[in-house]
Amino acid sequence: MTTTMPDKKSQALELAAENQALRTRMAYLLEQAERNHNIMMRHQAFDLEIVGAGTFPELVGTIFRTLPIISELEAVTLTLIDEGGDINTVMGKLGVNFSEFPDLIFVEEVDALGFDLGRRNAYSPTPKPLLGMYDAAKHGHAFPRPPDGLQSVALVPLLRNKRIIGSLNLGSVDPTRFTPSLGTDFIEHMASIIAICLENVISNEMLKYIGLTDSLTGVYNRRYMDRRLLEEISRARRQAYDISFMYIDIDHFKRVNDTVGHQGGDEVLREVAQRIKAELRLSDALARFGGEEFVVLLINADLDSAAFVAERIRAGIAASMIHVSPSVRVSITASLGVACLDRSDLSVTPETAAMELIAQADSALYQAKDSGRNRVLTYRPGD
Numbered sequence: 001m002t003t004t005m006p007d008k009k010s011q012a013l014e015l016a017a018e019n020q021a022l023r024t025r026m027a028y029l030l031e032q033a034e035r036n037h038n039i040m041m042r043h044q045a046f047d048l049e050i051v052g053a054g055t056f057p058e059l060v061g062t063i064f065r066t067l068p069i070i071s072e073l074e075a076v077t078l079t080l081i082d083e084g085g086d087i088n089t090v091m092g093k094l095g096v097n098f099s100e101f102p103d104l105i106f107v108e109e110v111d112a113l114g115f116d117l118g119r120r121n122a123y124s125p126t127p128k129p130l131l132g133m134y135d136a137a138k139h140g141h142a143f144p145r146p147p148d149g150l151q152s153v154a155l156v157p158l159l160r161n162k163r164i165i166g167s168l169n170l171g172s173v174d175p176t177r178f179t180p181s182l183g184t185d186f187i188e189h190m191a192s193i194i195a196i197c198l199e200n201v202i203s204n205e206m207l208k209y210i211g212l213t214d215s216l217t218g219v220y221n222r223r224y225m226d227r228r229l230l231e232e233i234s235r236a237r238r239q240a241y242d243i244s245f246m247y248i249d250i251d252h253f254k255r256v257n258d259t260v261g262h263q264g265g266d267e268v269l270r271e272v273a274q275r276i277k278a279e280l281r282l283s284d285a286l287a288r289f290g291g292e293e294f295v296v297l298l299i300n301a302d303l304d305s306a307a308f309v310a311e312r313i314r315a316g317i318a319a320s321m322i323h324v325s326p327s328v329r330v331s332i333t334a335s336l337g338v339a340c341l342d343r344s345d346l347s348v349t350p351e352t353a354a355m356e357l358i359a360q361a362d363s364a365l366y367q368a369k370d371s372g373r374n375r376v377l378t379y380r381p382g383d
Contacts, residue, residue, distance in 0.1 A: 075171030244306030253292035264324035333374035337364030
């Protein structure tokens, strides 16, 4: 029996083919390694950027702006647990414009996130990310604006000390991007860093809010108003619009305390604050300066417009009696002084302009009190 051996040419061709296959495989592995290295470097830069974020809008804006690009995703949303709406309320008071973050979702209960939580509370055993094909019925809560062709998603719990504070929701048009068999260490690590940053920023913003608000009435305090007034004066000068300032003093407040006690007086202050607030726009600012004195900063309002608002506030305060207990009601009035910023002299510093504006409104207030109380007077230079 004769065995035909491959000739040298055939062996060479086979070896060349094997070498080419190995080169191709090596090039692919090198390309993947380079791609993974680049991805890792981009994510490290992302981590540093979010760790350095000092405010809630800065942090959330960075996540929504950067994460889809570096992770090559078509959808990134955040769901935060906000029991009682405290986060939403505080951020709104600090000037966060939520319309800029349509992919930021608030829910009141941890159950709304859709994770398997065992005993179904925020302290249950650590839930794992949910990966799989996109299902509008199952995942619509996490993707209120799903991109066209969304195929696979990952819902990753945001955990702090085994407590769920929300979820990071990732979506791709690639059906193989997020599958149940995929390892989740990387996205869990990313979510843990985001969770730490979110908790720290939210805590800092809450402390900032506490430091800028009056604990009794819930409106801003003098510290906030002093800072806001400087900002608005500079902005009004640049953009050429009017701002007005209003000083409000509850008439005969000492008699209220003497009659119904300090607790009753506190209830009057809270109710007056709410009645003032009811007449203002979201762009305006209300603060308690101390005692029975409140101030209002009106944006884009000339003196006549401000006086009109002041008259509405005066009437609203006097309109009905205030319940200070189930059996006791008191009648309250207030005096108001109004002044408008003089934008003509740009040589005056914002600090000086702010002091002058407050002093002018205060002067008009005392004229209102001297002329009988329960009235509005305006400060007009030369009067």
